[in-house]
Amino acid sequence: MSRRDVRRLVGVPVVAALAVILAAGILAGPEFGEFHGAYGQMLNRVAVPERHTTNVVTSIVFDYRGVDTMGEEFILFAAVVGVVLLLRDEREPGRDTRGDDVQSDGIRMFGVAMVGPVLLVGLWLAAFGLVTPGGGFQGGVVIAAAVVIVYVTVGYRQWRRFGRERLLDPFEGLAAAAYVAVGLAALVAGSAFLRNLLGNGETGTLLAGGSMSVLNWAVAIEVAAANLVLFTEFLESYVVPHIPER
Amino acid sequence: MSILTAIVVAWIFGVGVYGAVVSRNLIHLALCLSVSQSSTYILLLTVGYRHGAGAPIFKGVELGTPAVDPVVQALTLTDIVVGVTVTALILALALDVHRDAGSVDPDEIAELQG
Amino acid sequence: MALTLDPLRQIVVSSLYGLLLVILFVILQAPDVALSMLVVSSVAYPLIVLIAISRTRRGGGGAR
Numbered sequence: 078m079s080r081r082d083v084r085r086l087v088g089v090p091v092v093a094a095l096a097v098i099l100a101a102g103i104l105a106g107p108e109f110g111e112f113h114g115a116y117g118q119m120l121n122r123v124a125v126p127e128r129h130t131t132n133v134v135t136s137i138v139f140d141y142r143g144v145d146t147m148g149e150e151f152i153l154f155a156a157v158v159g160v161v162l163l164l165r166d167e168r169e170p171g172r173d174t175r176g177d178d179v180q181s182d183g184i185r186m187f188g189v190a191m192v193g194p195v196l197l198v199g200l201w202l203a204a205f206g207l208v209t210p211g212g213g214f215q216g217g218v219v220i221a222a223a224v225v226i227v228y229v230t231v232g233y234r235q236w237r238r239f240g241r242e243r244l245l246d247p248f249e250g251l252a253a254a255a256y257v258a259v260g261l262a263a264l265v266a267g268s269a270f271l272r273n274l275l276g277n278g279e280t281g282t283l284l285a286g287g288s289m290s291v292l293n294w295a296v297a298i299e300v301a302a303a304n305l306v307l308f309t310e311f312l313e314s315y316v317v318p319h320i321p322e323r
Numbered sequence: 324m325s326i327l328t329a330i331v332v333a334w335i336f337g338v339g340v341y342g343a344v345v346s347r348n349l350i351h352l353a354l355c356l357s358v359s360q361s362s363t364y365i366l367l368l369t370v371g372y373r374h375g376a377g378a379p380i381f382k383g384v385e386l387g388t389p390a391v392d393p394v395v396q397a398l399t400l401t402d403i404v405v406g407v408t409v410t411a412l413i414l415a416l417a418l419d420v421h422r423d424a425g426s427v428d429p430d431e432i433a434e435l436q437g
Numbered sequence: 438m439a440l441t442l443d444p445l446r447q448i449v450v451s452s453l454y455g456l457l458l459v460i461l462f463v464i465l466q467a468p469d470v471a472l473s474m475l476v477v478s479s480v481a482y483p484l485i486v487l488i489a490i491s492r493t494r495r496g497g498g499g500a501r
Contacts, residue, residue: 117392
């Protein structure tokens with residue numbers, strides 16, 4: 078089509094110019110490997126004694142820059158609300174009589190065997206996020222993956238036991254609210270919003286970091302529930318129109 | 324070395340934008356936008372790198388060993404997970420357009436007015 | 438990857454690209470970011486994109 082050819086013709090030089098400008102901008106910055114930003118270096122030294130968490134990145138996400146994380150979490154929430162508004166329409170939840178079960182026994186056994194370990198890995202990633210690499214964001218997606226394995230390997234009918242909207246929506250909203258509630262609790266206690274309230278535990282243990290652990294778990298539940306709601310919405314808008322009207 | 328960074332980041336970004344411009348399919352468009360987004364992750368992380376430094380995790384490693392900048396990593400890691408959700412929103416928009424207009428081709432949709 | 442026009446092929450390429458980015462992030466000494474990217478590009482992305490593709494292929498009608 079001539080419209081697409083016009084787009085291609087105009088697109089190549091324009092995008093090339095954009096890329097060249099971007100490259101010039103990057104070259105004007107510091108040399109690779111020679112960036113000595115003071116904020117980062119200071120945090121590297123200070124985070125472990127102050128906050129007792131050995132994972133400096135997680136302590137930045139949940140404590141030093143906790144407000145940014147709150148903003149990101151609400152981007153997540155808003156995007157999920159947008160998807161729900163777009164894709165959810167009037168449906169009765171009881172019409173799950175599709176013969177959609179996975180036939181192969183090998184796949185079902187594999188699924189059953191994998192759900193437990195994957196859930197465990199997700200919980201471990203979320204729980205130990207303050208100590209080793211990981212955290213609420215990573216662990217939350219893995220937890221959502223563990224629940225989705227049920228759908229992928231076993232079948233639609235079993236998935237409906239977990240994938241109900243009524244079950245997942247409250248989790249997501251509550252987790253998002255919990256994050257803000259912890260921050261407001263700090264306000265109520267007389268210091269700044271989202272200030273670390275609870276005492277810092279021992280370095281390198283699970284209880285380290287005070288209110289960071291609570292925020293960590295709130296984010297893990299939020300991310301897992303958000304991903305599951307997304308998946309449910311996409312799936313429902315796919316599967317449901319195929320049920321024959323009777 | 325920063326020539327390499329500039330070329331890689333600008334190339335990936337440019338390819339993503341070009342793919343979005345000439346796309347024939349709205350789903351392909353959403354994925355191209357996410358490619359452009361991933362170029363910013365690479366840029367952020369290469370800005371924070373220090374030669375000969377380790378990861379900013381100090382379990383079992385004594386304090387004071389040089390580590391790369393942790394602030395950019397914090398920004399990037401939340402961004403990646405949230406970027407998936409935003410891409411899902413774009414895909415939901417594409418599905419909605421498909422439901423109304425019957426096709427996911429941007430050219431065809433522009434011609435079906437109302 | 439943007440030059441692969443068929444979305445189905447694009448997902449496979451995109452998962453490989455995600456893996457490549459994970460290796461890059463590990464080399465850049467960023468294990469948290471590598472974990473994020475790994476989980477997202479192997480679990481979250483293919484799921485939603487595959488469902489979106491199958492939904493727009495079938496056109497919302499007919500038996501599966």
